[in-house]
Amino acid sequence: MMDLALIGFGNIATTLLLLLNDTLDAPLDSLTVMVLPEFAEDTEARLERDFAGLAAARQVVTSVPALLEARPDLLIECAGHAVVKAHLPEVLRSGVDTILVSIGALADDGLHADLRAAAREGDARLILPAGAVGGIDLLSALGAAGGLEVTYRGTKPPKAWSGTPAEEALDLDHLGERAIFFTGNAREAATAYPKNANVAATLALAGAGFEATRVELVADPAAPGNMHEYEVSSPLARYSMRIENLPSAGNAKTSVSTVYSVLREIRNRIGPSAI
Numbered sequence: 555m556m557d558l559a560l561i562g563f564g565n566i567a568t569t570l571l572l573l574l575n576d577t578l579d580a581p582l583d584s585l586t587v588m589v590l591p592e593f594a595e596d597t598e599a600r601l602e603r604d605f606a607g608l609a610a611a612r613q614v615v616t617s618v619p620a621l622l623e624a625r626p627d628l629l630i631e632c633a634g635h636a637v638v639k640a641h642l643p644e645v646l647r648s649g650v651d652t653i654l655v656s657i658g659a660l661a662d663d664g665l666h667a668d669l670r671a672a673a674r675e676g677d678a679r680l681i682l683p684a685g686a687v688g689g690i691d692l693l694s695a696l697g698a699a700g701g702l703e704v705t706y707r708g709t710k711p712p713k714a715w716s717g718t719p720a721e722e723a724l725d726l727d728h729l730g731e732r733a734i735f736f737t738g739n740a741r742e743a744a745t746a747y748p749k750n751a752n753v754a755a756t757l758a759l760a761g762a763g764f765e766a767t768r769v770e771l772v773a774d775p776a777a778p779g780n781m782h783e784y785e786v787s788s789p790l791a792r793y794s795m796r797i798e799n800l801p802s803a804g805n806a807k808t809s810v811s812t813v814y815s816v817l818r819e820i821r822n823r824i825g826p827s828a829i
């Protein structure tokens with residue numbers, strides 16, 4: 555049915571494989587998972603324990619050349635910005651269609667250009683999923699007409715901002731009320747908050763670009779989840795969006811809907827129709 559490869563075996567990857575296990579009509583031909591060497595043994599054990607029925611053949615690798623030997627039809631990057639830079643040019647140049655989840659990495663214009671050139675060279679496609687946000691279809695369509703104004707606000711409970719520069723501005727453990735700790739553009743947000751502002755980059759890429767997309771980041775002890783709100787004004791349409799996402803059990807920074815967005819991309823590639 556498909557030779558699937560993943561880079562990363564964290565929250566998104568493992569949840570995605572559980573979903574595929576539950577929803578695919580037929581097993582994958584093969585599943586190749588690339589992890590850091592220190593996680594190889596545990597990952598092999600987990601693949602055999604939980605995903606033996608998901609793919610006819612399963613293997614864990616620790617390098618891109620080993621991954622490419624499996625000749626995957628589709629690769630899903632769910633490992634982080636550093637992996638996008640270090641490994642995806644080679645993957646795309648080798649002709650492997652790639653779903654890039656850590657979209658904020660594309661705030662680096664040079665890297666984005668390299669990836670597009672690699673995809674052209676390899677006759678591969680670089681696929682950017684909507685991830686944790688919605689309305690990307692309309693935003694991207696309106697973008698073609700120009701004249702877009704986009705303002706985005708990302709609000710999460712304080713603990714989702716731990717380990718980020720928000721800690722320098724706020725006492726996240728004792729935050730009593732909502733606090734805006736970042737105001738700037740999408741490039742600054744995606745670069746400074748690589749695990750929390752991929753959505754800002756997605757909106758920028760689909761719409762008005764990294765400089766023109768205004769961003770506010772907020773910690774709120776009363777937030778019902780990871781919230782993404784944005785307003786769009788264009789000569790053709792105006793709309794606003796407010797999404798309250800359930801955080802992942804395995805990573806409070808990442809919304810569960812991100813995994814379903816990747817699942818949608820896979821299903822759209824293997825089903826008889828796409829939506």
Ligand SMILES: NC(=O)C1=CN([C@@H]2O[C@H](COP(=O)(O)OP(=O)(O)OC[C@H]3O[C@@H](n4cnc5c(N)ncnc54)[C@H](O)[C@@H]3O)[C@@H](O)[C@H]2O)C=CC1
Binds near residue numbers: 562687749756805
């Ligand atoms: N586009 C979007 O809307 C969203 C994007 N994301 C991004 O997706 C990515 C994955 O998110 P999660 O699964 O929640 O994170 P996670 O931290 O649970 O998993 C990342 C995994 O990548 C692995 N990894 C790191 N470097 C590696 C390497 N060189 N080779 C192989 N594996 C490596 C880590 O060991 C870890 O298991 C993150 O970059 C996150 O910021 C998350 C949510 C929404």
Ligand SMILES: O=C([O-])CC(=O)C(=O)O
Binds near residue numbers: 750754
């Ligand atoms: O944009 C990100 O990096 C992650 C995020 O906010 C979410 O998953 O809700």
